[in-house]
Amino acid sequence: MALVSFFIDLSVTKLQHAQCWLYRHLEGHRLLQFLSWTVYPVSLCTLSTAFSHSLCPCSAGSGLPEVRTILSGVELPDYLSLSHLFAKLVGLICTLAAGSSVFLGKVGPFVHLATMTGAYLDRMCISIQGKEEITAHRDMLVAAAAVGVASCFGAPISGVLFSVEVMGTHFVVRDYGRCFFSAACGALAFRILSVFSREQETVQALFKTTFSSDLPYHTPEILVFALLGLLCGAVSCLYLFCHRWILQFAKTNKVISRILATEKTLYTGVIVFLLASVTYPHCAGRLMASELSMKQLLTSLLDSRQWWSLSQNASGLPPPKLSPESLWQEWGPSGASVYLTLGFFLVMKLWMLVLACTLPLPAGYFMPVFIYGAGIGRLMGEALAYMFPNGFHSEGKISPINPGGYALAGAAAFSGAVTHTLSPALLALELTGQSTHAAPVLLATLIANALARSRHCPSFYDAVAVAKRLPHLSSLLRARPGLRAVRLGQVLSGGGEVLERRGGVAEARLALRASSQSAFPVVDTRESQLLLGSVDRRELQRFLHSATDGQTGPVLSTQVSDKQLGDVCLIQPMTVQASAHTTVQQAHQIMSVLSAQYLFVTEKGRLSGFMTWKEMKKVIEDLANGRIE
């Protein structure tokens, strides 16, 4: 995955350089520049939409909600196929190459790519070993999710925390060491690759910052960081509300939903053209630092110098354009103050971000949110630097306020609040290698999270999962808490094949034909329905084979062998049974904790139904559609 990540980054950089080159060479021709600014991302995004849709229609979006669903135990084979992997990879490169005017990221699809690769490796291992088991691969997928985050940013520990958070209800501690190992390998390989490609001198953080470590911040500033956390939490609520509204609107508005169903490419083209026009640097884009790429945006926002004082002291020859030292100048173009630019950036990007979420192409939404949060923090930091130009005094020492620290805390807090997770706090520290700000970053993230979760709103991923009708129980229960009390008795259909202990060959053959389930319950008699245990599909096939063995010619299905199922087959005893009063949530937990493929439901020893993951998927879908109340 480190290789894949490196390859994606390399391709994207090359494609973006091409656009920059074209744009620079058209200097002076406003119209041609406008066309190159808009048509390039439009063509890339429409290509991304068309390609990914034609190869695999479900490959649009982030992929993280789907990964969460798969990790919760439900099987979604479409989301782990090779064609999906290919569609997502190419689509993602195109989307990212469209640059900062579309403002989309890499993490979500990359984690999905890692999961698909993990699943593929797992299938390969199983086929080499010759086993037919399909249950073993959950450990692999959990580790793959950690690898995804780790090799996307070179941040192993936040990768592991991410995989703890993504696991829904219970994290199996056995997987912890594996996650750590694979994440560390991924992150190390990703960083070593960037050393070999001469990007960096040695293995170090991706967005390395150089904050002063003697006195990174004064103790009273911790209160300001807490305030920043509150602010980020509040803005995240607004953002999530807009996001939920637009998801609902795109589904209920007839015109939009019809266009999204049939003319995806057209829709992408129009929206991307709109976004690119708004960010055109000779127009409103001038006030949004739109010439910076996503990486440059983040680097500039994390700058430890005060822009306000820099813009006051700007004199002499400016350094070359877009060098790391002069990135801030994009935020204070001639005449405009940095506060105006930052404010305008925040206002405009909010609706642009929400709009970009509806684009039907593979894209991540974490990095944009992270940068947006950095913008909020930066604005607050700059405002504080304006109010206290000499910093806080403590024991005679004067150290100026560092707005970069606020940007870091804001990024972690806002992205944490939007996704309802805490791993962004660690990610922010690992991305920048800035451990001095650990305490305030963590504090801001916690406060923002507390505010965002306080009103039981669904998180970004929950909202997408509910809107896409993914069979993810936790998201559904968070969106509609009333469903927690639904019991198995209300939802079980009671279907499925049941075998009798005294059953013969004919019954076994019928059951094998009628159903593809991996195990069949065995009852004493059909009248009593007293559950004895279960018999494996393969055991049943062996029974059939042994019963018909030695006979020549086709065996008529009416011909009854003397052999009885109970005498020949090994009936496996039950380990655990549920009752009709068990809630769906409890049944889900038991099945995922014991990694069981089925759960029998009994009433006074009598079989009253049984739950497989397929059945569970159907039940969750029924709950989501309101078919069960």
Next chain:
Amino acid sequence: MALVSFFIDLSVTKLQHAQCWLYRHLEGHRLLQFLSWTVYPVSLCTLSTAFSHSLCPCSAGSGLPEVRTILSGVELPDYLSLSHLFAKLVGLICTLAAGSSVFLGKVGPFVHLATMTGAYLDRMCISIQGKEEITAHRDMLVAAAAVGVASCFGAPISGVLFSVEVMGTHFVVRDYGRCFFSAACGALAFRILSVFSREQETVQALFKTTFSSDLPYHTPEILVFALLGLLCGAVSCLYLFCHRWILQFAKTNKVISRILATEKTLYTGVIVFLLASVTYPHCAGRLMASELSMKQLLTSLLDSRQWWSLSQNASGLPPPKLSPESLWQEWGPSGASVYLTLGFFLVMKLWMLVLACTLPLPAGYFMPVFIYGAGIGRLMGEALAYMFPNGFHSEGKISPINPGGYALAGAAAFSGAVTHTLSPALLALELTGQSTHAAPVLLATLIANALARSRHCPSFYDAVAVAKRLPHLSSLLRARPGLRAVRLGQVLSGGGEVLERRGGVAEARLALRASSQSAFPVVDTRESQLLLGSVDRRELQRFLHSATDGQTGPVLSTQVSDKQLGDVCLIQPMTVQASAHTTVQQAHQIMSVLSAQYLFVTEKGRLSGFMTWKEMKKVIEDLANGRIE
């Protein structure tokens, strides 16, 4: 807990200052100095042993194995009592004040203290709310464990990772946010306290290092870090072997076991006198830097300068003794090379550490192991610096090798390997605030862990849990994998009170008197044993009350009321049942995941036994004692 931690540190510093003052004032009188050097720790340690033993006999040792057992679901009320808390607190302060000659740490007992405080707060909340539930407090204890690590070192994130690792099999993701919040509060408060006490200027790491961040290490050095991981893993295996041997020896040797049973104080005195004599600075202690306290030892080992070149260039007036800049001089006393001192330190401390583990007093074993690992890393780093005095060349830039980085990696790798955990890697980074070395530290820890776990040896905590016969299932299964296959049918005693649906008041009264269990199973008839559900203890008491209501005078126990249990009481239906074929491990998992207080075992609908946590504790103890094969 931050306040408690701060208070402990303050008291220990004062007590150690007193010893230093005494020792310095006796300069010139060798015998008096020897006496003050040995008698001071002997008296403190015997006080610690005597006090903690008289208040609470089970308060000796680290407490972490006990915390793990409690978190796995088994109740050990003795280990959460207030008297235990007090005994541990005072004992710990005395042990720590004995200083580096006894070489014991703070973490384990402090985590135990945090857990006890958490349990006490929880009991207080419950009694204020007036509830009688006893099941709710597991969340609290998990968070308390995170707080323990966080406020001991000011390291919130490793606190959370620690609580994930300590949870045995399944970590409830719901607890994750709570752990993070309380750990961040604890760590922040601990660090702010040290700011207010003028120890530090602002909130920063406890053992802040100043490694160069431009080129912290060359890429080829990663291989050396991997080698260091291997070495630490190998040494940890040796250490764990010695530790297991001495635990076994102390138990089987008649003389030692009798002394440990009856004359704990004497034993402590003799051993501590031996340890202190060996470290006497005018004798062998001169070669072990024994004048440094635990904190100074770690600070000196993490020094980024090369001792070897420092000792070559030592000239002019030496800086004042024991200032942070001159700590290294303790490692290279006149005439002796730093390699000799470091090697001697490692050889001597190994057996001293193993011996100190047998002392019957409250003490932590993590910090000593951490420092020992730092010593291994330092020796390797210094050797490398000797071999490559100018460092590795890369593109014309020369940067010398930093032995402090190796010490950091060694500390994390060795302590991780001894405890079979990965959180020490993050702890090392958080303790020093040194994010540049994240990748090599993680790599070394992973390799050391892989080596230590490769031969299925029990970890340090597992060994203590097995030796102390704690009812901790995971430790037991790791020590004796054959027990994984033990099924409930083999272990269930079949005891416990069972009620009949048609049972009357007399039966209910008998059951309530005979057993203290919180719920009783209800069967259809005693003959059929068909399980209908369970009835709460309080429900049963209400039934008794309603049946005898209105009657004056004492109710004879033979008087049978007309009312039947099934008509009056609410019989709660089963949510989940196990069978006799469920393994003990599975039953344990189900009970802890569903946080159930009991688990009914049925066979074809008939009750064949039931499992409570009390019963589970007994079963694990029986398994440990070999009473069940």
